Amino acid sequence: MVAIEDHAMNQASRKENQPRRNTLVEFLTGGLAGSLLAFVLALVTATILIEFAGFDAPEGYRAMLSGAFGSPIALADVLARSTPLIFTGLSVAVGLRAGLFNVGSEGQLLLGAMAALLVGLIQGVPMRMHWLHVLFAYAAAAIVGGLWGIVPAILKARFRAHEVITTIMLNYVAILITGYLANYPLHPPGEMLPATARVVESAKLPRLVQGSQLTIALFVGIGCAILLGLLFKQSVLGYEIRAVGLNRLAAEAKGISQTRVWLVAMAIGGAMAGMGGAGEVLGVHRRFVEGFSPGYGFDGIAVALIGNKNPVTIVLAALLLGAIRTGALVMDRTTSIPADFVMVIQGVLLIFLAVPAILQIILERRRAVIVQDQY
């Protein structure tokens, strides 16, 4: 067992003979130093870009900071904004661990949200069975999100269709399906917004802080992160997912079915994203509003990569991005800098995270001796 692991680890930096992110820096620093350094570099670069575009960056950052940390309500909002990012970060991370780049979390989240809404519209559930209603809504979201997630895995296993292409295309399909439902069959008469009716009282998630959208969905997300952490570290399935992700040919040779791992990983990933959508519908909006997601699924990519595919650090990464997103909304209102600036930071961040060489040069200069020992 250990021998296989070692072999798989040796292959880690060249999956299918392909140099991946060098794991050395992560090994030395537990993964977080690299991510934080990339984050700082991204902030610096994004600041230069926004100054270059003629905006007042310090003013923007001041607004962001006060928006994210200025009051207890702001802090609660940060947690509320981070909640869907925990789910989508986990969603992307499960795929990455299995060697799949799941760009489809957005669509899985939307369809899961729609499923939770449909269950949430069911009337006549007594309030003492309140938790059961919520549970069923979450289950429906997980199932629908999971099924939507399995589709690209099947297409990849059966037709060798690349998952990046299929998940992106399926996102558009999911956006249009849910948009249709919110505009026509589920649209209540007299409603001005492209939105459905509200969920019934028994399906609503209790809010934790007066005046904030923070709900118990946060704890569901943290619970999922813990469960996935256990799954990755302690279970046979977690081992198989990692084996296929590191070297699918070696895994196949050891009798691990790559197709089965792909299906399971994408089902789990889809279920995670779907549950993230359920939390938004049951807790935040209490109905499905077309376009309610500002790209939570895509933010999941950044969250999963900053969190280095590790469920615990993913929660921290989600909090970081949630704080930026919350602050950006305030910046958007109080300064002339649009909230979209967050995407600039994210884009530069991804580029830095993709380039191990830059981080290594900086980190290695400090740790030259240790690095030499490791070689």
Add this chain to the structure above:
Amino acid sequence: MYLTSDQLLSLVAAALRQTTPLALSAIGITISEASGVIHLAAEGIMLMAALAGVIASYFTGSAWAGLFVAMLIGLLLALVMGVCDISLKADQVITGFGINFLALGTTPVLLERVWGNRGRSDAVAGLPTLHWDWLARMPVIGPILDGQGVLFFLMIAVVVLTWLVFHHTPFGLRLRMAGENPAAAATAGVKVNLIRYIAVLSSGVLCGIAGAALSLGQLSLFGRNMVAGRGFVAVAANVVGGWRPIGSFGASLLFGAAEALQLRLQGGMLPNHFVQMIPYILTVLVVCGIGGLRAPLKLGVSFDPEEK
């Protein structure tokens, strides 16, 4: 549904208009990926170039200056991509998405800066459409080609030129060798990474032109997120086309036709939401249908000439 021949011809003409940006970026992606560099940044490069072109056209009043700036921005972003992917051996999938996010964030910020409007730009001078009397009078191809934009003809030239270079010049052979077997290419004296830089930079210019084709060529303005997945459809076209210029062009024609059909069917019997799904579902189906084609062997693998 019954189509008169006039309607059919106008549908074909619309399909070719939609094909222009798709084929330009798909050919660019093909050049880059044939040399071994994964190109998922087309969406972002097109978006940035589309806006850059409109901004330049707005300030100079000349759509040609806009086209030039769009090409320049494409080149610049491709340079970022090239430095990361080729020299710094980055994860090519993630850099691609990084550039896409960068474009998604930068374009509304610049829209706000220039026009104080985050949704769309003002109308600017657009690229001209071409009209020759002798061409318009010809049967069948007259109504199809009359009124196509200049970039349509540029696109055709690019397709032919790329095909020639790919299959009939030593450079084309070296390009494909860099993607299939860089070690052997290096042994034969080919500068693999130089070839890859040339490929990535030309793909950037082509994606830049594709972006300009959307903004300056079709609408003469920039709308927020106006590329709307076309960059990824172009990636799919390259895959469907088997990483070859003619294949990419053929697949772009198919997807362009789907886009034109989608636009034509809107407001008809089917709800618009379902009509708009047509190109995306078609892309998934076609990508599944061509599972047999093979990617360049060393696609996504960075090459270190020092390492033997």
